[in-house]
Amino acid sequence: MEITVAITGASGAIYSHRLINLLVAEQSVSRINLVPSKAAIRVMNDELDLQPLSLKTLPEKLVEQNKQKIKLISNDDIGASIASGSYHTDSMVIIPCSMGTLGSIAHGISRDLIQRAADVMLKEKRKLILVVRDTPLNLIHLENMRLVTLAGATVFPATPSFYHRPSSLQNVVDQFLFRIMFHLGLNPDKAFSWTGDKTP
């Protein structure tokens, strides 16, 4: 399985950091195309205790094992493999997804590699997950979410759940990411599944 993970400059670097580590640990994931935006690197420096983070040091600093599965691609490289539908990737996740990038995807702007690769996923009818984050939402955000949903994307708001009684921030983040992993066709064994019976 080959997955593109794009990171944009919305709050929530903890989600992308952890998701990449969960994905490289999956046997069925052979390659992750990692594309951070410039704003993403700025926000990651604000939110993660991994400073100084730069584009070049990103895989090294973000991932502990299986680094060879990560292919780092510059968001400026509009000629990269994932910019073309002829190159096959199974799915793409933008995590977190800024309202700016959401708007560009909704309107087919394709001004950088993340936006173009997302456009490709939609035109090729492949899985595209947008982990949008902002609050409150204005009408433009809502309309853009409606548009990308009509075009085939899955809008996955960064809203964690609490019915699994998390005991740490890591539990909160992981359960949210497990839901995304199911959508990617993976089956994380630590995921909590609500049965309707008892509180865990």
Ligand SMILES: Cc1cc2nc3c(=O)[nH]c(=O)nc-3n(C[C@H](O)[C@H](O)[C@H](O)COP(=O)(O)O)c2cc1C
């Ligand atoms: C610390 C910080 C937090 C931010 N949080 C958000 C956010 O949660 N949602 C959002 O849409 N934009 C947020 N922004 C603004 C985006 O980074 C900005 O709109 C940027 O141009 C997005 O560019 P990109 O989509 O190319 O990454 C934040 C910026 C900073 C510096």
